[in-house]
Amino acid sequence: MVEQRSITRELVLLFEEHEKELIDLWMTKMKQLKLIKGLSDDEREQEFRNIYRASLSAFKTGDYSEVENYTSKIAKRGALQGIPVDEILLSFLKLRDVRLRKLFITYQGDLAKLLEALDCFEKVSNRIFSIFVLALIREREETIHEQQRALLELSTPVLQLRDEALVVPLIGVIDSERASRIVEELLQRIVETQASVVVMDMTGVPIIDTAVANHILKTVQASKLLGAETILTGISPANAQTIVTLGIDLSMIRTRSTLREGIKLMHTMLGLEIRRRDE
């Protein structure tokens, strides 16, 4: 254990002493490989020195928090500036290569010492690598999560078709979160537009289970309280049969097979008559 610590100290000293040499070598390698082209030379050198020192602190203290902070910062910047993940990982691995070679050169005459140094180096280096990968994955997950939220907002359009009529084309899977957004948005629009008819089209909804049906029923009831009648359209034949087998009662809702038929009914309910001009 004492020996382990002393070899660690030796490695830290070695890397500190040769910091400039190793960073320069690292930069040259990166240039050859054409990695991280987005940054200027100065920025790159600054960035690399930070990585170099952050990883060295992990060797020195056994504390990886500095590495964790730094990697999550890099992951964020990488995502912002569009630096590919493989380039970030390859750059880090290149630093590892540069340091490894230094170890081989330094201990070439003493195999036992070299193996001991490698044991120590690999342990820390692998840990840092896994922290790096995790930070990059976390950043990706954050992006995906953001996109999901954005999609959620986009996916609930309430369109005004006539002075007193709204159309809600539902598309995709309706979960509780989306359902409550739809209700909220729809009720607000009913009040704003004084709509008296709402056509809700389900053509794009693949499955209507009891949860979806429950949401629809509640939406229809709430709309009615605000003075709007709902016409439900676009339920597929397979869904219609399934709804009946399930035992869901939608008989209190006006339904039409297609959006077109629903619009016709809407006109009737509004007392409108649509004709060609020459008729």
Place this chain on the structure above:
Amino acid sequence: MDEQMIEVKNDTDIIRVRRIVREMAVEIGFGELDQTRIITAISELTRNIIVHASSGKVLIKEVQKTGKRGIEITCADEGPGIVDIELALKDGYTTSGGLGIGMTGARRLMDEFKVESVVGSGTTVIVKKWMK
């Protein structure tokens, strides 16, 4: 692709389960109506897991019986269990504020339905649908 296990804990997982069930149902050769029935039933059972037990597992596999092909889906959780299964399988009975027809509806949509539940240690529902 004749057996798949999915951990479920939120609405996104329900969507995933549905997609995988649909793929397998199509592969086995079920028509559109049966696909819709199976997916709707699984949707109910998976949501039950999330609502009552907050998480669980869904196992989907292809099965054979006297030359017939079919799909078997097992929904298992380690939730509170069902106190009275007879009552839970009655239309309109709910403890969650839903319509109270998910479980019975799922039973009607499938060909075979088996539920085992131990209060305090969890519920397992096994359903099967056979090709006609």
